[in-house]
Amino acid sequence: MKITDTSDLWWKNAVVYCLDVETYLDWNGDGVGDFVGLANRIDYLAELGVTCLWLMPFYPTPDRDDGYDILDFYGVDPRLGHFGDLVEVIRIARDRGIRVIADLVINHTSDRHPWFRAARSSRDSPYRDYYVWRDEPLDDGEPVFPDQESSNWELDEKTGQYYQHVFYKHQPDLNITNPLVRDEIAKIMGFWLQLGLSGFRVDAVPFLLDESGVVGGSELLPDPHAYLRSLRSFLGRRSGDGVLLGEVNLERAEQEQFFGGAEGDELTMQFDFISMQNLYLSLARQDAGPLVEALLSRPVGSPDSQWANFVRNHDELTLDKLSDAEREEVFAAFGPEERMQVYGRGLVRRLPPMLDGDPRRIRLVYSLLFSMPGTPVLFYGEEIGMGENLDAEGRMAVRTPMQWTSGPNGGFSTARPSRLRNALVSGGYGPEHVNVETQRRDPDSLYSFIRMLVQHYRNAPELGWGEFTVLEGTPSSVLAHTLSWDGRTVLLVHNFSATPVDVPLALDRELAGCRVNRLLGAEAGRQPFADPLSLDDAGRTTVPLEGYGFEWLRVIAPGDELQY
Ligand code: NOJ
Numbered sequence: 001m002k003i004t005d006t007s008d009l010w011w012k013n014a015v016v017y018c019l020d021v022e023t024y025l026d027w028n029g030d031g032v033g034d035f036v037g038l039a040n041r042i043d044y045l046a047e048l049g050v051t052c053l054w055l056m057p058f059y060p061t062p063d064r065d066d067g068y069d070i071l072d073f074y075g076v077d078p079r080l081g082h083f084g085d086l087v088e089v090i091r092i093a094r095d096r097g098i099r100v101i102a103d104l105v106i107n108h109t110s111d112r113h114p115w116f117r118a119a120r121s122s123r124d125s126p127y128r129d130y131y132v133w134r135d136e137p138l139d140d141g142e143p144v145f146p147d148q149e150s151s152n153w154e155l156d157e158k159t160g161q162y163y164q165h166v167f168y169k170h171q172p173d174l175n176i177t178n179p180l181v182r183d184e185i186a187k188i189m190g191f192w193l194q195l196g197l198s199g200f201r202v203d204a205v206p207f208l209l210d211e212s213g214v215v216g217g218s219e220l221l222p223d224p225h226a227y228l229r230s231l232r233s234f235l236g237r238r239s240g241d242g243v244l245l246g247e248v249n250l251e252r253a254e255q256e257q258f259f260g261g262a263e264g265d266e267l268t269m270q271f272d273f274i275s276m277q278n279l280y281l282s283l284a285r286q287d288a289g290p291l292v293e294a295l296l297s298r299p300v301g302s303p304d305s306q307w308a309n310f311v312r313n314h315d316e317l318t319l320d321k322l323s324d325a326e327r328e329e330v331f332a333a334f335g336p337e338e339r340m341q342v343y344g345r346g347l348v349r350r351l352p353p354m355l356d357g358d359p360r361r362i363r364l365v366y367s368l369l370f371s372m373p374g375t376p377v378l379f380y381g382e383e384i385g386m387g388e389n390l391d392a393e394g395r396m397a398v399r400t401p402m403q404w405t406s407g408p409n410g411g412f413s414t415a416r417p418s419r420l421r422n423a424l425v426s427g428g429y430g431p432e433h434v435n436v437e438t439q440r441r442d443p444d445s446l447y448s449f450i451r452m453l454v455q456h457y458r459n460a461p462e463l464g465w466g467e468f469t470v471l472e473g474t475p476s477s478v479l480a481h482t483l484s485w486d487g488r489t490v491l492l493v494h495n496f497s498a499t500p501v502d503v504p505l506a507l508d509r510e511l512a513g514c515r516v517n518r519l520l521g522a523e524a525g526r527q528p529f530a531d532p533l534s535l536d537d538a539g540r541t542t543v544p545l546e547g548y549g550f551e552w553l554r555v556i557a558p559g560d561e562l563q564y
Pocket of ligand 1: 065068069105167203204247314315
């Protein structure tokens with residue numbers, strides 16, 4: 001095995017876990033999660049098998065966009081602790097083999113950031129050009145948050161010009177055509193790398209690079225992708241293991257560009273928004289087709305680049321890349337009520353309630369998350385099957401406190417419930433029914449299942465590194481694929497339908513004479529086959545699947561003793 005590659009390009013088979021310190025564990029009982037609480041849960045993350053922790057924004061903030069509105073890029077919000085606490089978290093995580101990355105939010109600042117306060121004090125301020133100003137607003141499309149904003153431009157009364165804000169009006173956009181802003185961004189990145197971060201989840205990358213709002217923008221910065229390349233090379237100079245994991249919810253051709261094509265010199269990783277959306281369409285239709293098509297449409301880039309797979313993140317579950325009719329199908333299946341939908345394009349629910357708590361389907365989805373080509377990203381609480389709080393405002397529905405125990409506040413905090421900023425989930429998905437303490441002791445729990453998937457994912461580097469092939473000739477409800485790397489192959493088979501099915505599998509002819517055995521074992525309620533299946537002269541076999549069933553199988557060459 002190419003040991004050197006797998007450790008240097010660690011992101012190719014990482015297990016990423018995203019959390020917000022504020023909602024993870026409150027150690028000092030003030031109702032707000034903190035870094036000391038997180039430090040005390042690093043061993044929990046290590047036990048789960050996490051290898052990369054993604055911290056959502058923890059910087060000083062007025063908190064009008066859950067921390068994505070930053071007041072000071074060089075600080076820690078005092079509600080969460082101080083620098084010493086953060087450094088302990090990074091150190092303890094490292095010690096347990098977990099790298100830490102954090103959100104890099106450089107498309108905009110809070111309107112209370114000192115740069116913007118200075119910028120709006122006068123047209124002559126040295127900070128004026130840190131932001132994007134126009135005498136007249138552009139008519140440049142639908143705002144990202146149409147429930148609160150009607151334009152991407154806001155008049156600044158005092159100076160009589162409009163500033164650009166593609167998100168909320170309290171988040172003025174930074175102007176990256178200004179070399180001073182680019183210097184500031186480099187300094188911010190350098191600062192956090194020096195403190196021990198292993199890179200960043202880069203917020204809103206396409207918006208960051210879009211300088212069409214800047215007067216003369218295309219002359220000032222003719223090639224915004226060259227700027228992204230320069231950020232990547234700066235990162236590489238400062239940190240040998242740093243990654244840029246970018247949020248790029250665009251069509252495939254544009255995503256290819258954000259990787260830097262075959263050169264792979266822009267983003268290291270990108271979230272696969274398109275496969276995520278089509279996964280839900282496949283689930284709604286009980287038909288693997290949409291997901292298969294989405295996976296096959298991934299551009300082939302540099303072998304060092306990587307897709308990040310996810311089922312849920314902290315935002316709305318966006319369905320914006322589906323057609324209107326497809327989106328309606330997903331809404332009808334998984335979020336028929338208006339309060340479950342947001343911005344006309346997404347859902348505010350978590351997976352288990354959308355699947356009516358059906359353990360077969362929930363496990364099918366997580367089996368896919370860990371066996372589709374790429375790197376899996378978990379959003380905190382997914383490992384125990386947390387639900388959402390539909391009484392919370394919009395996207396806050398899925399940002400409820402982590403459920404550690406069945407006790408008061410789900411073990412998140414000892415504060416009075418009225419002091420918690422985000423209320424806990426109640427009802428069937430509340431902490432009495434869904435919590436870490438109970439599930440850790442139960443070998444049949446979702447937690448134990450996901451932990452087992454993590455172990456197998458880490459033991460089978462083909463899943464992160466392998467060449468992807470979809471097997472043809474299977475029933476439409478089934479996704480059967482192989483991932484091959486370094487001379488070895490794993491075979492993954494998933495049935496989206498409730499109906500059991502015998503799946504004919506036609507592997508590469510070159511594999512004729514090999515045997516096939518189960519990778520997932522007793523932990524998934526099954527045993528290795530007493531007699532491994534044999535591939536016939538044409539490389540074929542048949543695998544039976546239950547309704548919503550799945551198998552992870554390893555192809556064993558004659559004489560290959562290693563069967564896992
Ligand atoms: C994308 C983040 O994921 C989202 O939560 C935030 O509101 C916007 N960027 C603005 O920063």
